[in-house]
């Protein structure tokens with residue numbers, strides 16, 4: 001709760017109108033504290049938890065102070081990623097909606113520079129950029145900072161990290177007069193604070209301190225599972241909690257592709273984002289995620305800071321972030337603007353130390369949580385099916401269904417058993433199912449109907465330490481009668497498929513795992 005209203009913050013009518021249009025009823029604490037000194041042209045350092053409105057905290061005053069009649073760049077806002085530059089641009093355009101002629105231009109790599117040159121030529125008042133492309137425009141002379149009055153570093157601690165600091169100094173060197181310097185982030189270590197002060201003149205520091213660095217409405221859990229079970233674990237948590245959108249963080253680009261592929265192979269709509277993608281691909285993936293066309297986005301830390309997507313209800317740390325501050329930003333993609341969210345970090349015994357470092361940093365303990373069993377998932381799936389049953393019954397018009405049930409004349413079964421069978425039929429797991437890893441990550445085979453033919457899919461080759469010869473042995477070994485194999489096998493360069501009756505699935509799996517000299521337990525996919 002804050003004391004002041006937006007109207008008491010000396011904001012112009014067009015901006016007040018825009019804030020109402022955006023559904024902003026009252027300023028958040030960081031907005032209430034930062035807007036007045038920013039309107040007085042002071043340098044400001046603003047620190048507040050993720051999802052608490054820092055963008056509008058700097059956006060509102062800078063839009064209000066923009067002189068539309070001067071068709072020159074008066075503000076530049078620097079962001080660490082392209083997606084964030086695009087998002088901040090969108091928020092500023094909304095804030096300036098009723099200011100005719102306000103021109104906010106995003107400049108970032110991966111987008112055609114000629115398009116940006118054209119937009120700048122039309123006279124940009126505010127530029128929101130990533131450092132590389134901003135310097136590019138300054139060097140070419142397609143962007144000038146002769147009228148620059150203020151610079152904003154969003155995710156300032158990241159912008160002043162080794163990677164960006166030189167760029168920032170270069171950009172500031174193009175300003176022909178001292179400018180108002182504004183720095184915002186959810187995380188600001190003491191070291192970074194010292195560096196910030198080098199660029200600022202007696203800044204007003206606003207820190208919306210909380211005991212904990214992470215947003216209070218995010219439930220934070222740690223789940224101890226074998227690495228090979230993490231994707232399965234994500235699926236079970238998705239099923240049990242019926243999350244709308246989820247974000248999964250991996251520490252490497254390659255893993256983002258692998259995990260996203262594993263999720264898709266289990267029937268979940270997923271895609272991945274990392275720095276190797278072209279800008280068009282990144283825009284497309286972000287668009288699909290924001291629109292809900294995909295439920296699970298798997299990303300590297302390129303997606304960790306600043307991104308504001310309403311329906312992210314869960315964040316999974318597939319890998320524990322190397323940098324504890326990134327833990328704060330990653331989980332801050334959920335639980336925004338007062339909404340609740342869930343953050344689940346996967347860990348193993350050997351990663352305990354890393355976890356402790358993070359808990360110290362965020363001054364918070366992660367709650368241990370068990371991996372839901374397949375029975376738990378099934379139970380929640382069944383419970384989900386029962387939701388809304390009363391409405392259907394109350395709505396009536398059941399005659400055709402009642403006739404159907406009454407026409408089912410097999411009197412060996414009671415009506416309850418028939419209803420249960422219908423429910424079972426409706427909630428059978430999809431045909432494509434991966435070997436469900438057991439509670440401790442040991443593979444266990446589903447019980448398939450004995451005689452039903454099952455097509456088991458094995459990734460073969462050195463990496464998987466599975467060879468077609470092993471498979472031939474496995475499907476012949478147990479039958480002991482030479483030539484009398486229990487199934488047949490299709491061998492391809494990287495995959496082999498074994499077609500066998502359901503009753504032999506476990507047997508083949510056991511032989512394959514028993515004969516293995518190294519490598520993880522085999523998990524087979526039923527193709």
Ligand SMILES: Nc1ncnc2c1ncn2[C@@H]1O[C@H](COP(=O)(O)OP(=O)(O)OP(=O)(O)O)[C@@H](O)[C@H]1O
Nearest residue numbers: 024026027028050051052053054055186306308337
């Ligand atoms: N006064 C307000 N009232 C209601 N919603 C708001 C208000 N200010 C901002 N929001 C909304 O809150 C969400 C989070 O805002 P924003 O992205 O600026 O957070 P942030 O503090 O920058 O987070 P992060 O540290 O992750 O970058 C956005 O959807 C924004 O529209």
Ligand SMILES: [Mg+2]
Nearest residue numbers: 054055154306
């Ligand atoms: Mg932000």
